[in-house]
Amino acid sequence: METLHNAKVMNRFDLTKRLVAKLKDEAVIGGIGNSNFDLWASGHRPQNFYMLGSMGLAAPIALGFALAQPQRRVFALEGDGSLLMQLGCLSTIATRAPRNLCVILWDNGVYQITGSQPTPAATARTDFVAIARASGLPQSHWAADEAEFESLVDASLAGEGPFFIGVRVDSQPAVAQPERDPSRIRDAFMRGVGSKG
Amino acid sequence: MAEAAMTWHGVITEVLRRSEVRLVTYVPDNVLRPLIGEIEADPFFTAFPVAREEEGVGIVCGAWMGGLRGILLMQTSGFATLANVIASLPCAAQIPMVMMVSERGTLGEFNLGQALVCRTMRPVLDALAMEHHTVTRLDETEFTVERTLRQAFATQAPACLILSPLLTGGKTVKA
Secondary structure, eight states, rough: OOOGSSSBOHHHHHHHHHHHOOOOOOOOOOOOHHHHHHHTTTOOOTTTEOSSTTTHHHHHHHHHHHHHHSSSEEEEEEHHHHHHHHHHHHHHHHHHHHTEEEEEEEEEEEEGGGGGOOOOOHHHHHHHHHHHHHHHSSSSSHHHHHHHHHHHHHHHSSSOEEEEEEEEEEOOOOSOOOOSHHEEEEEEEEHTTTTTO | GGGGGGSSSHHHHHHHHTTTTTEEEEEOOOTTOOOOOOOOOOOOOEEEEEEHHHHHHHHHHHHHHTTTTTEEEEEEHHHHHOHHIIIIIHHHOOOOOOOEEOOOOOOOOOHHHHHHHHHHHHHHHHHTOOOEEEEOOOOHHHHHHHHHHHHHHHOOOOOEEEEOOHHHHOOOOOO
């Protein structure tokens, strides 16, 4: 099993751009804070949902969406502090096992947006990929480097999920933020994924 | 409505089906057992438990944004965990996230904690300006549930249906 400690520390914005470059009509749920800020900065797509509050709910939102639109793939971009708040959702995802869902975990070990305080998981050296596997998601892997991140994304776009990709990232702040208008973001997303308009 | 459906849980199951609410997430509750049982037995519904009520809010919101109507079932103490996510997701983004809460903490409650946390539910709903109705009578159940669902979806507003022990019998122990 790969371990957290062998994974290269990469850059979230760089990897978000690499992800977005591979996408066509897939939905992406960007979690609170830098996860959705970098998604926005990577170039707005109509199929992006930028979650501004409700910390910890990017993966559950993506699960609900995956059940609603089984023909469309959906990515959840979630931070380590956020996932730590809602670890139970990994068991729920494993139970439903949506083939079209991929959770990408940006693990920088800190609550970056509140002043980079270390998370309890970082202090304890908690392995999120091991948690995901133990929760019933066997297709869970740490990305060792940028090339492996890309190959894991490619595999999630081609194969049957659910997938979980753990990525160690640095603490570079986001370079841009979406407009903070939740109902407008929600409306644009729904039009982008064909459930409205 | 068919004679066989004339239990509170039968009425609610039929109204959910008629209202095309296919996704039912829940945190298990003893009083809701017959409702959950009927829904789980009906292939019309996709129904499953979640680990925590917050998670159910996310799932129902994500499903609705994808074109699938859903509902979250829980008991009073579970509702009390939700103020932040309700405010910041369905209220802020105008998502018709409908909740159904089995009311504990009143009319014969035996657990002091339930009795105390129950007092926070309606003030929180009122503070968030959320539509909420308490269902107390079988003969009003169909109308109240159906109209609440209809309004939530038509106005893209979250809503909460509270099932009183007057309707369900509640949960009691001998004193």
